[in-house]
Every structure is written in C-alpha cells, then in structure tokens.
Amino acid sequence: MKNLSEAEVKLRIAKRVAEMLPDGGFVNLGVGIPTLAVDYLPAGKRLYIQTENGMLGVGPKPRSEAEIIPNLINASRTPITETPGCCYFDSATSFAMIRSGRMDATVIGAIQVNERGDLANWALPGKGVLGLGGAMDLVVGVKEVIVATSHTAKNGKHKLVKSCTVPLTGIGVVNTLVTEYAVFKFKDGKMFLTEHTSDITLDEMQAMTSAHYELAEKIQIREV
Secondary structure (H helix, E strand, C coil): CCCCCHHHHHHHHHHHHHHHCCCCCEEEECCCHHHHHHHHCCCCCCCEEEECCCEEEECCCCCCHHHCCCCCECCCCCECCEEEEEEECCHHHHHHHHHCCCCCEEEECCCEEECCCCEECCCCCCCCCCCCCCHHHHHHHCCCEEEECCCECCCCCECEECCCCCCCCECCCCCEEECCCEEEEEECCEEEEEEEECCCCHHHHHHCCCCCCEEEEEEEEECC
C-alpha cells in the first residue's frame, strides 16, 4: 500500500466524490474535503451547489488572487466563485431547502462511521466544540448522504469502526462512504465494499478497518 501525503488523500477523495454527484442535482458540500469536490467536476456535468451559509450556485475556487471577493466564501470559509444564475439568501431559507427534502445529496466529513451507517462528525473528547451546526439537519433532510473522509485519522486510529465512541450526528444515515482507498455502500444496516484503488489489497483494507463489511457481488478496482 502506498503512503499518501495529506494533499494526495484530499485530492483522491474530492475527485471520486465529484464523479458520483448526480448530474443536474442540487447538492450541499460540507466543511473540509467535501468543498473541494466542486473543483473537480467532470466536463459537462452540471450541478447546483449549495453552501449552508447562504448561496446556491457555488463555483470552483478563484483561479487567481485578482478573482477573490473577500465576502464570497463557502462553509469552510474559503474563497469561491459564482456560477450563472447563482442566488443568495439568509440562514432560514438555506435550512428550509435542506429540511424540506429539496437537496438531492450532501457530502459531509466524518470523525467516525460505524458498520451500520451511524455518523459522528462534530465532537472529539478534549477538543473545543463549537456545536453540531447544520450537520444534523443535512443528514436527515437530504435524499443521499455521502461521507468523504480519510480512511484513518492522522494518528492512525481507525475511523471506520464497529461502534462510534464519540457523539453521534445521525443514526443509520450514511448511504455512501468515500475514502482515499475505497468506496463503501450501506444498505439495510450493512456495509458493503464496492470499490477499492489498485494500490491496496483486500488484506490491507481489512487491517485498517475495524468495521465489519461485506464484499459486494462485483467490486470495481480503481486504477491510480
């Protein structure tokens, strides 16, 4: 298995997520790695990207400092651009979109995901906590929840676990999980490996995953 830099991990995940987002869909991108996906959308794919701080029609990051507008930022507080027809609104309208089921998907980060699709993504013991924020609305209000996260934490601890040990964001809410090495799907409370990269073996995958998962009938191997 190839050891990847932090930048390589983020790039792999963002590119894979960008490929699976629904063409023509309304999609919310959460803080961190998820916000990078808009920079890697395949040519011709049209999406309406929403950021919960009040914009529909998020474009990729500015190509130069000259294009940066200080007040034009996403949920990660990083500069973004506009797409034709974009619009702005207050927080109440933003969450009305989310809570009413109008968003096709959200891409969200994770601290832990367990084998039943429970998600924990907002609090770590001993760390400062700002609050759960909009994550709890997103995971129950959208049609599909895609988790985008590194396979393990920076200290090597497993993030794909049998049971979450930190506060939960939602129970059984994850539909798809994307890491730098794999794609997992969740159905009927079970976790299935549907894809892995060519630079990792199934044994290596098992060694870095505490969660129990089953192999899909047909597993795609992604060349990297």
